[in-house]
Amino acid sequence: xxxAIAAIAVLISIAALIxxxxxxxxxxxQLELGERVRKExxxxxxxxxxxxxxxxxxxxxxxxxxxGPTVARDVELSVTPPLQGGERxxxxxxxxxxxxxxxxxxxxxxxxxxxxxxxxxxxxxxDLPRQYTVTVKSKGPGGPVEPLTxxxxxxxxxxxxxxxxxxxxxxxxxxxxxxxxxx
Numbered sequence: 001x002x003x004a005i006a007a008i009a010v011l012i013s014i015a016a017l018i019x020x021x022x023x024x025x026x027x028x029x030q031l032e033l034g035e036r037v038r039k040e041x042x043x044x045x046x047x048x049x050x051x052x053x054x055x056x057x058x059x060x061x062x063x064x065x066x067x068g069p070t071v072a073r074d075v076e077l078s079v080t081p082p083l084q085g086g087e088r089x090x091x092x093x094x095x096x097x098x099x100x101x102x103x104x105x106x107x108x109x110x111x112x113x114x115x116x117x118x119x120x121x122x123x124x125x126x127d128l129p130r131q132y133t134v135t136v137k138s139k140g141p142g143g144p145v146e147p148l149t150x151x152x153x154x155x156x157x158x159x160x161x162x163x164x165x166x167x168x169x170x171x172x173x174x175x176x177x178x179x180x181x182x183x
Contacts, residue, residue: 043140044072046106048079050116050132050152060085060119060157062095064103065111072138072145075103079132085117086128106138123158130154 045068053059062083066072077099085091095114106112122128135149 039142042070043142043145044068044070044106044108044138045145045148046072046075046136046138047148048077048134048136048152050083050154051157052119053113053115058119060116060122061113062098062116063111063113064098064106066106066108068140069108070141071108072106072140073104075106075136075138078135078137081129081132083116083132084128085115086122086125087115087117091115091117119157122154 044066046064046066048062048064050060050062053061064075064077079099083092083095083099085095091114095116098112098114103112130153132152132154133149134152135147137147138145
């Protein structure tokens with residue numbers, strides 16, 4: 001009988017040892033995940049996009065913005081194919097220079113923007129690219145940030161109301177009409 005009790009005690013001890021080992025592995029994974037989340041939460045998060053300048057303006061701008069909580073350093077962009085708005089060659093040249101240039105630092109919530117195209121005309125032109133693959137590389141307080149690669153798909157914004165008048169345009173019209181009344 002004592003041998004049976006001893007055998008059961010050994011089995012229970014082995015089960016407890018296995019359970020303790022599994023708990024240690026799980027705890028280590030939780031610690032690693034927590035450390036990764038903490039590190040990523042303290043990194044800059046730089047995104048580039050093409051979007052309407054203001055609601056209803058029709059103008060599309062290429063933007064680079066740090067939406068993370070810390071300063072991004074040595075920001076490098078890569079865009080394939082090269083950005084081509086088709087509106088004005090000087091706009092395309094300025095955007096190309098912006099993409100080619102390393103941005104020394106980009107503070108949190110800083111947004112840079114360059115004119116890209118007039119949306120309604122862009123979507124009338126079938127020969128201009130509608131999708132761009134963007135890769136953003138940068139450094140944060142903890143060193144290099146994992147490169148971010150994604151696709152900007154202009155077809156997503158094609159149906160937006162890009163050619164409505166803006167509040168600024170309407171205010172200009174009101175000022176013009178008020179000026180006529182004063183004469």
